[in-house]
Amino acid sequence: MRLHLLLLLALCGAGTTAAELSYSLRGNWSICNGNGSLELPGAVPGCVHSALFQQGLIQDSYYRFNDLNYRWVSLDNWTYSKEFKIPFEISKWQKVNLILEGVDTVSKILFNEVTIGETDNMFNRYSFDITNVVRDVNSIELRFQSAVLYAAQQSKAHTRYQVPPDCPPLVQKGECHVNFVRKEQCSFSWDWGPSFPTQGIWKDVRIEAYNICHLNYFTFSPIYDKSAQEWNLEIESTFDVVSSKPVGGQVIVAIPKLQTQQTYSIELQPGKRIVELFVNISKNITVETWWPHGHGNQTGYNMTVLFELDGGLNIEKSAKVSSTEDWSFNSKFSLHRQHHEGGNKQMLYQAGLHFKLPQSTDPLRTFKDTIYLTQVMQAQCVKTETEFYRRSRSEIVDQQGHTMGALYWQLNDIWQAPSWASLEYGGKWKMLHYFAQNFFAPLLPVGFENENTFYIYGVSDLHSDYSMTLSVRVHTWSSLEPVCSRVTERFVMKGGEAVCLYEEPVSELLRRCGNCTRESCVVSFYLSADHELLSPTNYHFLSSPKEAVGLCKAQITAIISQQGDIFVFDLETSAVAPFVWLDVGSIPGRFSDNGFLMTEKTRTILFYPWEPTSKNELEQSFHVTSLTDIY
Structure with a gap:
């Protein structure tokens, strides 16, 4: 309660x-x-x-x-x-x-x-x-x-x-x-x-000045008596009685929705005094409990406690945190702001396992591209780990599993520096935060490999069962047209479970899709019902992106329009583009999605500004990056 x-x-x-x-x-x-x-x-x-x-x-x-x-x-x-x-x-x-x-x-x-x-x-x-x-x-x-x-x-x-x-x-x-x-x-x-x-x-x-008495402290605790099967409230109040004589009166406790009203007589002696009250709620009254989001209603009850007795935040924002000589991944300033021992080296090492490191001869361009790549790596790492936890919900493998949730560290940054945060200093969403809204979606397909077999699990945090289908598409890196696709028979996804929906040896998948190799193709998949998307579109790389064959440099354009307070970005790409990152500079706000894999020619993304802006300002500030732009 x-x-x-x-x-x-x-x-x-x-x-x-x-x-x-x-x-x-x-x-x-x-x-x-x-x-x-x-x-x-x-x-x-x-x-x-x-x-x-x-x-x-x-x-x-x-x-x-x-x-x-x-x-x-x-x-x-x-x-x-x-x-x-x-x-x-x-x-x-x-x-x-x-x-x-x-x-x-x-x-x-x-x-x-x-x-x-x-x-x-x-x-x-x-x-x-x-x-x-x-x-x-x-x-x-x-x-x-x-x-x-x-x-x-x-x-x-x-x-x-x-x-x-x-x-x-x-x-x-x-x-x-x-x-x-x-x-x-x-x-x-x-x-x-x-x-x-x-x-x-x-x-x-x-x-603070007062006469007679003063209420210093008030607290209450709802308690469920399991044996009596009833709810009670313990209320505690602390008074400072400055009167030389006792102060009498009454306390009225009322909770209208629970048909509860009780009156208590009290007498407060001079000095510091504690008043403890015990409120019983009839077992004949149904008390609705408070549920986490998605698990039930967040029912609240207004309580009035009436004692009838005798007698900011200043937030500073600032422009500039560094100088031009600092804009290098190995600069004295970058290393100064890195508070994890060897952190910059570890980030580059991890990124180099799966991606080609930036190759520009321009130091500033290399710095910006390296930052982009570390954001991609961070988002991918936390996505992979979280999806593993979520798909392990309903099974135990090698004594591990039955994982009922996941939290990642950390949410936001206290200053401008390398960190685990998914929100930048100032509140701007990093790529990880966009990924999080997808990998924490209440309904999600998760793809992974084990012993050269490709699996897709369906994960549901919903409380109801739903009938749906799973669509699986395979693209070559060089074409916006899928080389093959498959839609499963309709099935019922049970609420609160994680189950295997799809299983296929990778060799069979590649053979079925024509000229595919691990390096030349990528898999995407989603859950839908009656052609309506029910889950985010997820993807699985068959090889590290640095080994991708046929990946072209994508030319991505955007037509921006306005609908009320929201701006619409109609994107068009010339090629399959991994980790498409939309940026509007210093204009505060967020996109409906970002850092995504673009496998279709067009896609519509919304921008929600946090302060008034205009189509012209957005067009002047807009910049888009995808993986091949850093090569």
Whole structure:
């Protein structure tokens, strides 16, 4: 059962004009470094790095080697300060708190020059009582200590046992002892990201004033009692009662769709108090459970809990991350951004097993072609692995199988660098992400070979059985017309299963298709019903593409038209084209498919822009690449 909390209302202090008041301190603060030699304005929420950049004191942190050049920022101790006037009369409120939703990370807090507390955890919300120190006009300071130096001190003081790792691998160019500070771990560097151990106030800061009582915390848990075959709710609330007398009242819990409404009487004694409630849902009421996508409905129930008692994100985007001398696969910059030991060599080695490496005499062209080829290799590798897991769903071979799903690492990039991600920094889809929408399709044919026999498995994540056919086509690399094709008899694909649909020795397949050899032909296949495509079209290479015979350089053109907010790319090719990659430069958006094998003369692809653009802009920016363009 999944519950949505529709309304949470605490009425404390009947007869007052308001139960509480809140005043945010977000906005402009002053920031200075440890010895006071540098002072600048900075935004809250924010961090020192972003403030320095906005004032032009440092360049874009992601430019070239700036992760090393700006290491000094993280090693200094910075102070955030602000003077402000509270826009309501403080004397009318029994309790005044300073709330810090997120502090990064180690700091001492002074309010009107009085130390009120410390922080050492980036992930915690902090609340400090300032009732006795707050005035109409106030000052606040957060004196930060370098998280890098703090972690080193904590490590040195810890002698009971070793806490690995002391430092990250040298190739990651990071900071040490990250396990000794409760801070975002990747800010000390990672194999996919830079080292920027930030300091700052990364969430809201506010003054909160209230009388009588205040609801500090609320949580609930649905629990199924299997023996009684009924659902219950455990609700827990935490109050700060500042009244000198007990506060009475009632709590009304209502879940209309489950025909549930219960009322509880409570009395809160002065101080910190916890209220625990147990809500029973009648076993005569059918409670719909919450299912994963495709497995059933995501039913939610709105719950109202009423207490009746007495009495952003700033996102920075930047142009340029490198210089012309960096645009080489083996440049100092490329190797600097590669945080996996020997990663560039490994990528080229893997690509060279199956593809001809770029052969242009132009260094910049070679760099671009190498990037394209590594994206092809990444997409193919993850596709092959994922399809193996999916087709292993319903069987066990050599004690392996019954695989019920797959996840790949990782989704997105924190900066512009080589990584496993399928989304670029900035959100643009890499070839792998386009492949993923196909190899994770709920209905998919998967082709593979075993002992010179070609198999096609049908994989279904659907919950219903469907009648369909499998179409198998064989093309030579030199012709857009299939040399042979076969459509199976109609069969029923059972939901939630993976079964073998097609089996043929490769020698028989090649003989049946005329002049085919492993090197000259490629197989494509799809599932359909009544001539309607039900699955993505998949393919199987009979040899490594670098051994392909008859593969021609394809001339691919596009006619672009607009339909509402969507743009239509009508493609036409002169030859079979593997790994067709459509690109529109810096125009943000995504295609309906990309990186595909084009075996037919025409194909229509849609482009979904993320910002307003025009047909003319797309025509000016459009560029298409296929495998033979890099030879």
